[in-house]
Amino acid sequence: MKKTKTIFILLTIAILFVASMYWLYSKNMQDPVVYQTEKPVVGSIVKKTVATGSIVPKEEVLIKPNISGIIDEIFVVAGQVVKAGDLIAKVKVVPNVSSLNSAKSNINSVRTQVETARLAFENQKSIYQRQKALFEKGVISANEFDTAQLAFDQAQQRLKQEQVGLTAANQNYDIVRTGTTSGMGAAANTEIRATVSGMVLDVPVKTGNQVIEANNFNDGTTIATLADVDKMIFEGKVDESEVGKIKEGLPLQITVGAISDRTFDAELDYIAPKGVDENGAIQFEIKGTMKNLDTTKTFIRAGLSANASIILAKADNVLTIKEALVQYDQNTQKPFVEVLVGDQQFEKREITLGVSDGIDVEVKSGVSETDNIKVWNQLKPAPAAGGRK
Structure with missing residues (x-):
């Protein structure tokens, strides 16, 4: 009984020993994980959103x-x-027959009034001349002469008014017949x-x-x-998810599909206060005035399709790293990177981030341009042909 038990124990130890040796051999055959590093670089970060639209004249x-x-x-x-x-x-x-006949009838009516006023004027003129002769001889009083002179002046004024009315009637007839008349300048042309x-x-x-x-x-x-083609604007639309990020005065970079080799500067000066439902999405109209547009060098035709990059934030000549290098603490959610301090030895360093464009991010503090930052989420490269499996 004791002999059987001893054999069993020895057999178990042998099996464990063989398993341990196999595990160590397998681990030894695996490639060690070697993390790559990247250095920060000095560059510019531009955070922007894009709106689609067209180029149209300002007025x-x-x-x-x-x-x-x-x-x-x-x-x-x-x-x-x-x-x-x-x-x-x-x-x-092309004269209207009814209007033409009406204008012609009006002329005839005014001519009759002119003739009546002329006869009245001639009658008052004769009376005035007789009264004047009698007044000069002292036959009539000054009051009687004044009355005759007043009637003469009134008849003369009435005749002038009727003559002006005849001129106006003739002009109206000419306008109805030809569209213009003499003496009207640009009023009827x-x-x-x-x-x-x-x-x-x-x-x-x-x-x-x-x-x-x-x-x-x-x-x-x-x-x-x-x-005026020297005063053009970008007119486009942005989605409701982006409209909260923009404001009047932001710079725009305009790219025109038909002019692929140039970009144009503009300034955002209008954001619609009310959105419009287009295919289930709320769109807000925006307008941006283009700057320093020289049509002698590049002629932009009205209505050309264009895209506007709205510059939300910009940082020039700053220290930048790939955003993929940044990790976040599970407890504090603060950003950090791992910096190389020895042979595959890294230390954790908290950093302060600035402007990000989704690929690169500005680093305000925590690392320097000479630091090597661990690429922590790199994929393990495939083994070379003929190498170890």
């Missing part, structure tokens, strides 16, 4: 006629640069001229098209659209 002026009619001739084309006062188009007035200097962006009408003047019931027909 567009719609040129509309001041009289209804048909386009007789157009003198500009899209892309042409004009100055204030330059001729844009000419409108041919079939020539449509530019009201501002700029580039013609669009001419939506053609010769022969009918146009309507702007009034209380109609916006009128647009003959041309003008804009």
Whole structure:
């Protein structure tokens, strides 16, 4: 019995010994973990968000006629640069028969009134001359002469008023018939001229098209659209998740899809106070005025698609590390890194972080440019062909 027990114990010890030797052999065959390190570098960190939109003129002026009619001739084309006062188009007035007859009847009526006033004036003139002769001979009193003179002056004034009315009736007839008249200047004119200097962006009408003047019931027909292409803005939209991070005055970097080799500077000067639901997402409109835009070197066409990088924060010439090198204490949640102090020996150092762009992060304190920081989450490289398994 004792002999069997002794054999069992010896056998168990032998098995444990063999297992231990195998475990040590297996551990010895495994590659040791060698952590790589990276040094901090001096650079710039830019934290930004991106908005999509387009480039449009800051102000567009719609040129509309001041009289209804048909386009007789157009003198500009899209892309042409004009100055204030330059001729844009000419409108041919097609008179309304009813208005024409009414204006003509008004002339006849006013002519009758003029003739009546002229006869009254001639009668009062004769009376005035007789009374004046009698007054000079002392036959009538001064009061009687004054009465005759007053009646003469009133008749003369009435005749002048009726003559002015006839002139106005004739002008009104000419305006109804032709769209213009002498003595009215630009108040009644079939020539449509530019009201501002700029580039013609669009001419939506053609010769022969009918146009309507702007009034209380109609916006009128647009003959041309003008804009100063040296004053352009970025107009885009940002998501509601980003709108809380931005504010007026932030710098923008504009990239235009059609001009891939350049970026343009702008300043954010408008954020819509109300969002718009687009496909289930709330979007807020933003506008940014472009700066130092030289159209002689780079011409930006109105309506080009563009992206705006909104600079939320920026740090130049600062110490930076990869954000992947940063670890966080499980208890305090404070950031730290592990710095190499010996052969695969690292020590923990708490650091103070600054601006981050999601890849690199600014380090304000805790490490220096000469420190080697442990890449703690590196993947173990695959063994070389023919190496140990």
